[in-house]
Amino acid sequence: MQEKKRKIVIPSQLLGDIKSKNAGKGTFVENGKIYSEILGVLNEGGRYIDVIPLKGRYDPSIGDLIIGVVEEALGSGWLVDINASSPALLHQNEVPWRVDFGDTERYLNHGDSIMAKILSIDESKKLQITLNDRNLYKLKGGHIINFEPSIYRRIMGKKYSMIEIIQKYTRCRIKVGKNGRIWVDGDADGIEKVEKVISKIECETVSFGLTNRVEELLKKGAKDVR
Amino acid sequence: MTVVPMIKRDYINKLAEQGKRIDGRGFDEYRKIQIETGIVQKAEGSARVKIGNTLVLAGIKMDVGEPYSDSPESGVMTTAAELIPLASPDFEAGPPREDAIELARVVDRGVRESGALEVDKLCIEPGEKVWIVFIDLHILDYDGNLFDAASLAALAALSTAKVPAERFELGEDYPLPLKEPPISCTSVKFNNVVIIDPCLDEEEIADARLTVATDTNGDIRAMQKGLNGSFTKDEIQKVIKASVDNGREIRTQLYKSIGK
Amino acid sequence: MKSDIDLIDSNGKRLDGRGAEDLRPIKIEAGVLHRADGSCYLEWGNNKILVAVYGPREAIPRHSQNPLRAIVNARYNMAAFSVDDRKRPGPDRRSREISKVISEALEKVIILEQFPRAAIDVNIEVLDAEAGTRCAGLTAAGVALADAGIPMIDIPVSCAAGKIGGHVVVDLGKEEDNFGDADLPIGVSPRTGEIILLQMDGHLTVDEFNTAFDMAVKGCHKVSEIQKKTILDKYQPSSEGK
Numbered sequence: 001m002q003e004k005k006r007k008i009v010i011p012s013q014l015l016g017d018i019k020s021k022n023a024g025k026g027t028f029v030e031n032g033k034i035y036s037e038i039l040g041v042l043n044e045g046g047r048y049i050d051v052i053p054l055k056g057r058y059d060p061s062i063g064d065l066i067i068g069v070v071e072e073a074l075g076s077g078w079l080v081d082i083n084a085s086s087p088a089l090l091h092q093n094e095v096p097w098r099v100d101f102g103d104t105e106r107y108l109n110h111g112d113s114i115m116a117k118i119l120s121i122d123e124s125k126k127l128q129i130t131l132n133d134r135n136l137y138k139l140k141g142g143h144i145i146n147f148e149p150s151i152y153r154r155i156m157g158k159k160y161s162m163i164e165i166i167q168k169y170t171r172c173r174i175k176v177g178k179n180g181r182i183w184v185d186g187d188a189d190g191i192e193k194v195e196k197v198i199s200k201i202e203c204e205t206v207s208f209g210l211t212n213r214v215e216e217l218l219k220k221g222a223k224d225v226r
Numbered sequence: 227m228t229v230v231p232m233i234k235r236d237y238i239n240k241l242a243e244q245g246k247r248i249d250g251r252g253f254d255e256y257r258k259i260q261i262e263t264g265i266v267q268k269a270e271g272s273a274r275v276k277i278g279n280t281l282v283l284a285g286i287k288m289d290v291g292e293p294y295s296d297s298p299e300s301g302v303m304t305t306a307a308e309l310i311p312l313a314s315p316d317f318e319a320g321p322p323r324e325d326a327i328e329l330a331r332v333v334d335r336g337v338r339e340s341g342a343l344e345v346d347k348l349c350i351e352p353g354e355k356v357w358i359v360f361i362d363l364h365i366l367d368y369d370g371n372l373f374d375a376a377s378l379a380a381l382a383a384l385s386t387a388k389v390p391a392e393r394f395e396l397g398e399d400y401p402l403p404l405k406e407p408p409i410s411c412t413s414v415k416f417n418n419v420v421i422i423d424p425c426l427d428e429e430e431i432a433d434a435r436l437t438v439a440t441d442t443n444g445d446i447r448a449m450q451k452g453l454n455g456s457f458t459k460d461e462i463q464k465v466i467k468a469s470v471d472n473g474r475e476i477r478t479q480l481y482k483s484i485g486k
Numbered sequence: 487m488k489s490d491i492d493l494i495d496s497n498g499k500r501l502d503g504r505g506a507e508d509l510r511p512i513k514i515e516a517g518v519l520h521r522a523d524g525s526c527y528l529e530w531g532n533n534k535i536l537v538a539v540y541g542p543r544e545a546i547p548r549h550s551q552n553p554l555r556a557i558v559n560a561r562y563n564m565a566a567f568s569v570d571d572r573k574r575p576g577p578d579r580r581s582r583e584i585s586k587v588i589s590e591a592l593e594k595v596i597i598l599e600q601f602p603r604a605a606i607d608v609n610i611e612v613l614d615a616e617a618g619t620r621c622a623g624l625t626a627a628g629v630a631l632a633d634a635g636i637p638m639i640d641i642p643v644s645c646a647a648g649k650i651g652g653h654v655v656v657d658l659g660k661e662e663d664n665f666g667d668a669d670l671p672i673g674v675s676p677r678t679g680e681i682i683l684l685q686m687d688g689h690l691t692v693d694e695f696n697t698a699f700d701m702a703v704k705g706c707h708k709v710s711e712i713q714k715k716t717i718l719d720k721y722q723p724s725s726e727g728k
Contacts, residue, residue, distance in 0.1 A: 008722045010714060011638040012677045028597070028639060035677075037597055037637040039717060054721055055524070056635025057542055069231045081229050085542035085556075085604040111232040124553045124602040143237040150635070183233070188246065191237075206721065266614045267532050269567040279520035283613060285567025308575050310563065312538040312609040314521050319561055321576065362566040362575065364613070366536060367519045 006206050008054070009036040015049050026051030040150075041206060054205070058083045058149040058179040060127055064118045067144065067177030068129060070111065073104040080114070080129060083149065083179045088127035094119060095131045113139040113183065115175055142173070142185030147198050149180035151205045155198065162201075162211050169218035170194050193218060227316050235431045239417040248427050254468045256423040259476065261378065261483035263386040271387025271402065275379040278425055279369035281313075284379035285362045286387040286402070290394050293349070293356040301348025301356045305334035307363040307376060314368040332450045333363060333377045333410075336439045340447040342407035343384060350396060357389060359402070370425040373437045373450075377410040378480065385484045408439040408447040409476045411469035420461050422468050436462065438469035442477065493650040493662055500662070506655040509645070509705055514626070514716040516633045524634020528626040531659060532616035534568075537626040538609045539634040545605035555598035560589040560608040562623055568615045584620045585610075591624055591644075591673045591682040597637040606636060617663035621646050621671050624683060629713050633720075639675070641713055644683060645705035646671035647698040654694055656701040670695070672702045676710040679703070 009015065013036045015027060023034045027049055036042070040051040060066075060082070068080035068088065077091040090108075092099040097107050108114065115137055119130040131137065147155065155176055156163050167174055170193045172186030184194045197214055204210055238248050247253065257278030266272035271286035293300060307330035311317045322330070337343050348357035361384070363376045387402040414424040414432035424432060433455025439448035446466065451457065457465070494500050504510070510531030519525035522538035529535075545551040562584040566575050577585070588610065596606060608630065610623040624644035632641055648658040649668040658666060668690045673683025690698060 008718060010641065010717050011632055012640040026637075030639070035639070037639065038635055039632045039721065040635075053635050055633065057523070069229045071229050085601050086544040111229060111235070113231045113233050126603075139233060141236070142233060144231050144233050188241065188244065192250070266534065266565075266567055268569055268614050268616075272567065281519070283565070285565060287567045287572035289572065306566065306575055308565075310609065310611060311540075311561065311607065312519075312522070312536065312611050315540050315543070319577075360566065360572050362572075364565050364567075364611070366611075367521055369520055 007042040022048045024048035024050035053150045064178045066179040067181035088129045145182045242419040253421045271383040273382030277375045281367035282375040282379040283364040284383040287360040289358045291358045298353040299349045301345040302358045305330045305361040313365045340408045344403040347403040370429045373412045381407045408441045409473035410439040412437040413465045440473040444470045509657045524630045526626040526629035530622040533622045534614035535622045535626045536611045537630040539630045541606035542601035542604035551603040556601035556604040562610045564612040594682045617660045640677045643710040644673040647702035654697045656705045674706040
């Protein structure tokens with residue numbers, strides 16, 4: 001079995017030529033050459049050369065499931081912090097309740113957390129989100145943990161393998177927002193385990209065999225070997 | 227300003243009801259404290275203190291100047307604090323606001339009113355020339371409890387500072403005259419629970435804050451209550467006890483780091 | 487301003503023992519702060535610089551927002567205790583000018599169009615100063631920006647050259663800066679060699695300028711290697727090869 005090596009690249013690093021490959025995410029092209037634009041992991045498996053970011057703010061895409069925290073109730077909606085480069089707008093028509101103009105505070109207020117979806121992104125990157133879907137709602141109880149948005153894929157795992165292991169051993173209800181926030185509900189021990197696991201994934205994100213090590217950590221119980 | 231989710235606030239409160247804290251510490255337990263002195267070459271004294279992830283750098287600069295008219299044979303001491311935007315996404319550039327000013331003044335009083343800095347030994351020419359000691363607190367990383375980190379950094383910097391007499395042609399350099407300093411310990415209250423050394427999450431939801439500085443005898447030398455909540459007398463007694471106990475340990479660590 | 491110390495002797499040895507083309511020792515560390523999105527601690531000679539990057543985040547005040555791209559706010563600040571005579575806290579005119587030229591240098595290499603209406607805040611704190619702080623600041627900023635995951639077409643780097651006792655040398659130290667004849671800090675995009683920061687004061691013939699310029703650029707490339715190694719060492723796990 002071929003071992004795929006994970007290579008870290010940095011901004012301005014030469015990755016290839018457009019004659020042989022296509023420039024994918026995290027790269028830029030100059031004079032026919034492909035360079036990395038960020039600190040990240042090189043992915044050159046197929047026809048594209050991509051660089052997957054190691055760090056950085058959440059980069060929204062339409063349809064992303066995210067966890068937002070309401071900043072302000074406005075007349076016709078709410079301003080919501082979604083850990084991106086600017087807050088998102090949740091319009092009063094994009095929620096499952098019938099909200100009258102100026103009555104927004106009754107439904108959502110400063111500090112409330114919501115499971116929402118990115119609805120639209122305009123040319124100047126102004127964002128709108130929505131709560132209009134059966135898997136979207138105001139979050140209650142539990143705890144919210146922050147993580148580096150760039151490790152979202154690692155937390156979910158291949159075919160959700162990682163997140164399933166975490167849920168199984170901690171017996172917690174977990175909702176992962178692509179924007180670097182996790183909502184978790186369960187007993188205090190379970191929540192503590194989830195925090196430790198997320199921290200471990202953040203530290204070891206580039207290495208191999210992480211899913212197995214996480215499973216070992218969870219089997220051991222709350223005492224972890226850091 | 228970063229919004230604190232209500233869920234997080236409720237979770238911390240719920241843990242508190244079970245006698246737990248969000249980072250697993252006991253109510254009277256400090257985070258790991260690291261003290262390093264002699265960091266800045268250009269300063270007459272300097273120290274870097276880390277409490278958990280909170281990082282403060284204190285620098286001592288000295289100059290020759292005129293004494294205050296009401297104390298012609300005493301040196302002058304002045305303390306300034308900068309909550310620079312480097313340390314937190316919520317700190318803005320600009321002149322110090324009340325929190326920076328309160329921080330500087332509380333640290334200042336802790337040193338000044340206890341007589342720890344022997345200003346009467348800083349006279350050069352009575353009524354004409356005295357040593358001026360500038361204490362500058364530079365907050366570098368904010369994760370809760372700036373009062374204790376800044377205060378400890380100031381003490382560690384003062385403890386290893388040298389009066390730059392040579393540069394001013396006033397004789398040989400000598401150590402800044404310092405007596406046993408009081409150690410400051412800060413607690414906060416939320417959901418009717420009082421905990422010492424708040425981390426950022428705890429500070430964000432705190433109603434009230436109490437800083438108590440104690441000396442080697444366990445006597446109280448300075449106090450400051452902050453934020454708009456309140457304390458009961460019983461809570462204050464508990465805070466004093468926790469401050470005396472932790473103050474003792476922190477002082478031992480301070481002496482060890484300055485080679486005493 | 488003449489001084490009676492020989493800044494460079496007949497063998498080409500400088501006060502601190504360096505040759506004309508030798509840099510002071512440099513040490514760089516990435517990701518040293520907890521709250522910042524990206525950070526860098528850098529020691530260059532006796533300079534100690536700490537840089538924290540926040541962003542991209544909403545540019546405030548609203549009227550400063552650019553609907554097409556991000557704005558870069560570099561803030562260069564010297565700690566009160568970082569210099570011989572204590573400096574009053576707060577920006578002075580020198581700090582504000584340095585902040586401006588560094589912001590402009592960074593705007594050339596950061597891919598700003600990816601973040602309309604946003605700001606990228608770069609806080610450069612000089613904790614201990616010994617000549618060449620703006621070069622150290624821009625160099626550290628480059629590392630902190632990469633550490634923050636900010637997209638760039640290059641990692642900016644900076645180095646100065648100057649003239650002392652009639653000789654052109656690289657990386658002026660404290661006495662050389664105070665008593666020398668010229669100071670030329672430059673900032674470079676090392677991949678292309680483009681100059682993104684350039685200031686000069688003193689007296690240089692055109693030939694001397696060319697020599698100093700080349701020396702400074704060479705110095706920049708040496709420092710660039712240290713920047714890159716720092717970032718890769720931090721994130722490339724030790725159990726794997728390259």
